[in-house]
Amino acid sequence: MQIVTKEIQKSVGSGSMIRAMFTKGMELKKKFGEDKVFDFSIGNPDVPPPASAKPALEKIAANAIRPLGVGYCPNAGIPEVREKIAEFLSRQQEIGLKGKDVIMTVGAAGAIVAFFRAVIDKGDEVIVPSPYFVEYGAYCGHFGGVLKPVPSLEPDFRPDVDAIAAAITDRTRAIILNSPNNPTGCVYSERDLKAIAAVVDKVNETRERPLFILSDEPYRAFAYDGVKVPPMLPISKWTCVLGSFSKTLSLPGERIGYFVANPSMPEVDTLITAVTLTNRTLGFVNAPVFGQRLAAEICNETVDLSIYERRRAAMTDVLKGAGIEFVEPKGAFYIFAKSPVEDELKFVEALLAQNVLVVPGRAFGRSGYVRLCYALEEKIIRSSASGFRKAMESFA
């Protein structure tokens, strides 16, 4: 019997390697105890939200009758929330934004899918520097879009601008940039970004259907060693930025994000109207109101980033101690480390034998590497040292 479509059946069957590791981790924790398993597989922020989150939510509860009860929320978001987020993004992106430029969305993922629905025709292509967050393929695939990964440059995984330019065809509709990057932690330089923008500008000179830059920025706040993540909106008038408060406020469950387009993009009002429409007809309807109001209250704060900085130091100590090759990442909370053997599944297995969980690089479109998420307590990270060492020794 064909209860679901063949395409979805296939996805269900293959599953996600990240999720598979998560399930494996649950089993191991049950068997050996929570503190005996070192789970670097899932990017799940465990740092508490800013202290202000609790009183802010209590205030929302106290005023509950209106926001709860008198219900109509415009599809693009509560007007005063859009204004607040526009102010926040104006500072962050170093460009003047108004409430009308911003759409509140069901997380960053909701923003991407609504955008793709508005601009993607069957057969359109979406370029992404590789390795990359695999869900992008599903996001554009819903509407017949095809993801075209373009390998980034080793060893530090900065985008290969020439290769990106060469990969553009008449059907390329968007280039996704994700900096700080999942899974590499790479922060793209202003120089590389401007080079990509120049390519896009040139392409759009003769284009009826413009090529967009889509900047996916859930990790913007997560930059270390004084590195600045360049504002992406001003680099090109063809840029759309989307992000979420899941990581910066440790609110991954409430699904609160935003979409914003460069206000000087030609016909930007049509794009904003279209994404507002697809946001409605895809069933998002509007971003959840408690999350909207909470984000408006505390968007200028972030979780304590020094915690992540210490964890990064612990993680790099552990990897160096085991002789694992990697480039120290400047952002996000991931390290994309080189496997000692070309088939990284063997390395993943060897680590698993030590109760250490990582995700194989091929889950991000790049074999020969593994992704480690260090959003874990420093103590646990440091305790994993012998596991990494033993796994490496098995390849000596």
Added chain:
Amino acid sequence: MQIVTKEIQKSVGSGSMIRAMFTKGMELKKKFGEDKVFDFSIGNPDVPPPASAKPALEKIAANAIRPLGVGYCPNAGIPEVREKIAEFLSRQQEIGLKGKDVIMTVGAAGAIVAFFRAVIDKGDEVIVPSPYFVEYGAYCGHFGGVLKPVPSLEPDFRPDVDAIAAAITDRTRAIILNSPNNPTGCVYSERDLKAIAAVVDKVNETRERPLFILSDEPYRAFAYDGVKVPPMLPISKWTCVLGSFSKTLSLPGERIGYFVANPSMPEVDTLITAVTLTNRTLGFVNAPVFGQRLAAEICNETVDLSIYERRRAAMTDVLKGAGIEFVEPKGAFYIFAKSPVEDELKFVEALLAQNVLVVPGRAFGRSGYVRLCYALEEKIIRSSASGFRKAMESFA
């Protein structure tokens, strides 16, 4: 320039007639004052949520560190919330349900779109009794599905079972039932529902790809005069039910709903896994956690339905006084009233001249009628009497 796709451009251009009336209403209110405009155009619950909503949300805020901070929420929902909602739905649907049968979704709309993504192939057909909620067309259209409206029986708009049976082809993948109905307020009888179920059972005897019944139930609690809305899940093993707490708890902005399939459906686990997957890859990821926890706390309550009952009485008084034909609806908060002229746009215009806003029936696929939403203060409803009378007189 083609900034968005031609298909979306067309939708943006045509807009929604309901939204257009909403905008018109805003203009009129600005011009004449809030209390001089009678806006029956939008189904926006204005009754306060149950009194328990506020302390429940305060409790969630007080425990905020864990639900806010320790973030990972499984895509199908928080396990203990799924259990609670399964208990609630077991009583409501008169069938035994477990947490694993339920997926928490971003409202009812999110549930429908995730379901369609899981089962619809390009060219599949979806039957809906007409008049109907127009967004259904967009929901299945995202994935190449085609909506096939089947006219319901006048004057009371009960479904035409024979016509539904006759409309089924090899490509029919689902029949959407929406009872209590938007826009007619009709509550489908158990007899009609069982007749539809028998048709579906017969079709599925020889089907490789089953035909589903999709019961969209946001108005289930809104039934009057002691009428019972029959539980839909037990009527057929091929039934999926989805609903939301937007109306029953007056929480329209938080986007909290659910999807549940009859546990005795063949291969039901594959369906649940697939809808959980599409819920993730469509960018919903998971239902918002504050809404999930709030629903789990207060799902057994409802807003004060006697308010809606009094409003219905006021609305029917007004319509009778103006000599407008209609069948008194037993559910939801809408009346689908006959236009005195075949072209109901003329009636809409005449009402507009009296500052009375209604939606033309063609926005729901049935000309010659108008939809009135009586989710308005009783006083406002009663004050609209002379407007309705004068509009009717202009056609005398």
